[in-house]
Amino acid sequence: MTTLATTEPPTVTVPAPARIRPPRLHGPRPWDRIAFRAPERSPSAHDDAAPHLVWPQPVxxxxxxxxxxxxxxxxxxxxxxLGARPAAQLARWLTDDLYVSMSRRAGLAQALPTSARRVQVLRVHTCELPGSRHEASVVLHDGRRVRAAAVRIEVYRGRWRATALEIG
Incomplete structure (x- = not known):
């Protein structure tokens, strides 16, 4: 039995000249690329010298x-x-729990045939609570009947957001 040997020229690797190498490859790195950890601090470093991070209350x-x-x-x-608007328009103004329940209820209402009706707000009474919160009672007419609603709003990231809602 004979084996055929192939003769391939040996591969020679030549390092790139220093002027072509990116500058980030020269010198030590300040952090480990694989483990993503910062270099160890010496025990003589003062922890009191580091500023404390304080998050201000939103204005x-x-x-x-x-x-x-x-x-x-x-x-x-x-x-x-009533099916006149999509529920997605409320996502920004309601908490997650309220939005889920509202969109679920709106999905049930879309199965019923409806006509577009103009909803009119008749009265709003508000009450201020401690901590930048307000509660309001709203009386409105939906084209067929007069409805009452109660809503609680709070400041969330610089805007109003409803945290409780009940519509009768």
Whole structure:
């Protein structure tokens, strides 16, 4: 038995000249690329010298008047329940739990045939609570009947956000 040997020229690797290498490959790295950890600090370093991070409370400026905002929110919620608006328009203004329950209820209402009706806000009464919160009662007319709603709003990231909503 004979084996055929192939003769391939040996591969010779030549390092690239220093002027072509990227500058980041020269010198030690300040952090480990694989483990993503910072270099160890010497025990003589003073921990007190590091500044403490303090997150300031968000400054609430130029918020809309809570009564008008609650009236507009409840009107939009009723229009979603009547099928005149998509529920996705409420995602920014409701908490996650409220949005899920509202979109689920709106999905049930879409199965029923409806006609577009204009919802009118008749009255809004607000009450201020401690901690930048407000509660409001809203009376509105949806084209067929007069409805009442109660809503609680809080400041969330510099804007109003509803945390509780009940529509009768």
């Amino acid at each position: 609430v400026v130029d918020l809309p008047e809570p009564g008008a905002w609650c009236g507009a929110l409840v009107r939009t919620c009723v229009e979603v329940l």
